[in-house]
Amino acid sequence: MQESLSLSELNQLIQLALNEQLEPTYWVVAEIGEMKRNHKGHCYMDLVEKEEEKIIAKARATIWSYEFYNISRWFESITRQELQEGMKILAKVVVQYHQVFGLSLNIKDIDPQYTLGERARRKQEVINQLLEEGVFDMNKEADMPFFPQRVAIISSPTAAGYGDFMDQLHHNPYGYKFHTKLFRATLQGDRAADSILEAIHLVHESLDDFDCLLILRGGGAQVDLDCFDTYQIAAHTAQFPIPVITGIGHERDETITDMVAHTAVKTPTAAAEYLLGKAMAVDEQLNQLTDRIQGSSKQIIQDHWNLIDKLTDRLNYGVRHEIQKEIHRTEKLGQNLQHSSRQLLQKEENTNTQLKHRLIYSSRNLIRESGQKLGELEKHLNTHSLLFLNQQKHQLEKLQQQLQLLDPINVLRRGYSITTLNGKILREVEEIRSGDELMTKTDIQLIKSIVKEAEKAIND
Template sequence: MEYVDLLTLQSAIKDGLTELFPESVWVKAEIAAVQVRMNGHCYLDLVQSEDGRQLAKVKAVIWKSKFPLLRAFFKDATGKDLEVGQQILVQAEVNYSELYGLSLVIDDINPEFTLGDAELKKQQTIKMLQDEGMMDLQQKLELAAIPYRLAVISAPDAAGFGDFKRHLTENQYGFYFEVDLFPATMQGEKAPESIADALGAVEAAGGYDAVLILRGGGSNLDLACFDDYGLALAIAQCPIPVFTAIGHDRDYHVADMVAYRFVKTPTALADEFISMYMDEDERVGNLGARLARAFAAKIQQRLSALEELDRRIKAADPRAVLRRGYTLAVDSNGRVIKSAAAVHKGDSVSIMLSDGTLTAKIEKVTI
């Protein structure tokens, strides 16, 4: 039986790999683990997955002689450090050790690839939400005319939350708002689930007019959690209007797209709610003015009617007729004499004038 010893086999593999990959190659992979050791070296586990199943895995290292430069280069371009879950494109030497097996020694990294991969995932998420009819669910909700009870989802120590609350509660008009904080992780791979859990807590608490998701800005990759499908779905399906203000000036994240409304910064969102109060205050003021005018017009109309009625009553008053030179004759029973045939010779009658009454006896009746 022919055989080879282990070292010979390992050496043959090493020689074969060296011949196959004599120079560095560009490798696309996902970071499954990353650790910076005390000695300054950075060790990574790189994987390739499909449908949640790992298809390939390899160890990689960035030696301390290059790690500070590559780290700074990547962070400057993406705004983030090397983190689990990132898709990266690295230039690496294929290394094989008879003792430790296959590994990659990273010499360079392309941050543009990582940014591009994030954008691709974002577009895929948007397509899924569109296909599921989730993009405009929030727009079908009705916001209270005066949304004063607000649930804020943010990190407790976030500057954005502090700025928002101060700007809102110290408004110059004295408008009152009730603001409750629901703490959440606002960055990194745990952020989407944490924010979604906070949304669930708000819904369970009940009684809120609006939910506000606040963050004080960050780099593109810092804010990549707001492109997460699960978080976007939670926002879309929330039965309370959700406002987002995550501090970005240029980018438009999926969370913004599915929200009831998005504003660039927490302070701008505070202004938005103050403006709602001002609009309602003006509307109520205008309504009060219209009611006052309507009541004044109605009262004037009634006064005019009363004046006309008074005029008619006065015009119909017998004393007014007498003052115009007419007289009024009544018989002995006080009945008005309307016809000569109603009296006879010898009857006593009273003749009323404007300034007194005459008593007379009928001497003759001529018809």
């Protein structure tokens, strides 16, 4: 027969050993597994330790209701979150062993800073990973159309936010039309992350139908925001080909999904306003452009009317001016002609008059001079002619005398005779031969003779 103990005895031993060996309290790091509160307010939970999803340690834990109130309030004030499953906490525990109920840890205190730090650390890890992969800013660079009209929405149809958003968007007072399609997802609970991812994939399949994706969550438990801090959802959002708008309704901290999304707004109303704002901007721009076109083209046309008027005026004025110039020119020419011809005539007249005068003067002069000259000549003539006449008379008389002397009759009277042969005087006859009959005339006689002999006389 073995030595044996009763169960209670064994449990007592265990109890004693535990009491002896263990410190009164321990600060322990663990993850909250399942968590419940009973009607009295006591909190019962499992604390677990996981290594890559595999539970390697587990213990039951309790928080008594009167302590729970303080602990959870303090926890929430620091972390802004309720104690919830999946959270890693730093808890001060008392190891309790109950003979009937076994081992359990009674939580006396929880350090919210640890959880906060833990959360922040995990969050930063995800951010770092996204940065390292170079995808953090990718969605911000996605092309948001000027007027996004086709919107894919990931939301829950029962979420109040969804209803408000749809109402505001589709019944907007401006008459802008949008095309929205809802991709259902559960936004609460532990199925949230998977559901949202599924929806993201669905949207991705009909990407060409949409201009942007809107993830809409109207508000609710802080705890449900955690999925938006996970790598999966954040990474999908960051790398989504079309711009993502998040209207996740965080109260304080931005989730990582908010950070990587193209645009993050706080409420569904803000999301609707964002989209309407884009539409208004385009509308306004189109109006402005229309006005500018109108204004500019009116201006251009007006400028051309003005140009035409100006050209017409210039033409008018220019032509009149030219014609006036020509008129003046011809008038001037006319005047010049008149003037010049008058001048010329005048000159001619003057010349003529001058000439006339000169003529008159000269001719008078001439006449006078001639008269004078005539007078003188007359005088001369008189004087000289008398003289001349006398001279001539004398000469004549002399000549007469000479003539008388020379007159053959007188010559004859002086005793000379003329002998002729056949009527010709002897001087002229070449040969005289004996026997020729000569006639000799004297003053009173005419002698006929016959030649005896003739010989040439020598003149001494």
